[in-house]
Amino acid sequence: MAVRILLLCLCWASSNALELDPSEFKFEGIQGGKITLDCKFKIAPEDVGTLDIEWFLVAADTQQADQMIINFNRDVVYQDIGPLKGRVHFVSPDPRDGDASIEIISLAESDTGTYQCKVKKLPGSQNKKLALTVYIKPAMTRCFIEGKQEIGKDLALKCNSKEGSAPLTYSWQKISGLEKLPATATADPSGSVLSVKNASQEYSGTYRCTSRNRVGTEECLVILSVVPTPNTAGIIAGAIIGTLLFIIVLGLLIFCCCRKQKEKKYEKEIQHEIREDVAPPTSRNSTARSYIGSNHSSLGSLSPSNMDGYSKARYNHVPSEVLERPPSSAPNFVSPKVAGPNLSRMGAIPVMIPAQNKDGSIV
Incomplete structure (x- = not known):
């Protein structure tokens, strides 16, 4: 019985001679950055087989197969494979020195998942799993004001980041004037909305909103300018008077244009009548000549005996x-x-x- 237990212990020691150094099992990266996943090992003298290092992206669905992302086998590195093709490589130029760690560059949020490092050198074999989470820093943060910026009115200062991994938190600061938030200001649970009641001119100034998550921060600024309530009645009266003046001026212009057109039309009609009805005047000499000629023609039938008296x-x-x-x-x-x-x-x-x-x- 004792011999059997000894043999079992020897077999267990032999099969677990290869060891992986304990290291972190959870890693966090930033989108666009890079991350190193540690996997270091030690080989025992009895591990005489060929060294084989494999990295897998473990499938979230247990019914699907894991995807290999890089492999070292028979002193050859295979890295242009799997979903991280071109973005993953071994940290050590020669993984046989006991460092199977990998580096992933140009991280994307989709790289979040569980990775498995498996090292074999028969008869030894070990593997471990690491969890990677890729976060997105707050980005495209915008500040704006909702509500009328008038004395006595209620308004809200709002801050929002279009990009960024949850959870996102927001905080407000007044960085000009009294450099303290209004006494009537209250923030919502996330801090993105700062509500201000019964605004006064003392609340005017520049405000800064800071958006943050566990991997980064981003800021934006907004200027609040509280002014007295405008005279609405005066504005309305001015608008009405201006409209009436515009209508009067427009009416005068139309009247003048119509009158001008009528005068031009009348002048054209008068000129036309003169050309049609009035004959050009003749000279006095021509009238006298026509008169004398007419008398000669009418008396041309006189006889010679009467010419004496007619000559008078x-x-x-x-x-x-x-x-x-x-x-x-x-x-x-x-x-x-x-x-x-x-x-x-x-x-x-x-x-x-x-x-x-x-x-x-x-x-």
């Missing part, structure tokens, strides 16, 4: 009323239908024309 007529005298009359109203003396009284009124001398027989002799 004043042919060269044109009545003054004919010269003074405009061309449009001058009588047409050529017309044979002009009556005798009218001729006398115009200054003509009556002449007796003797009767003639058929052969043209005077009767």
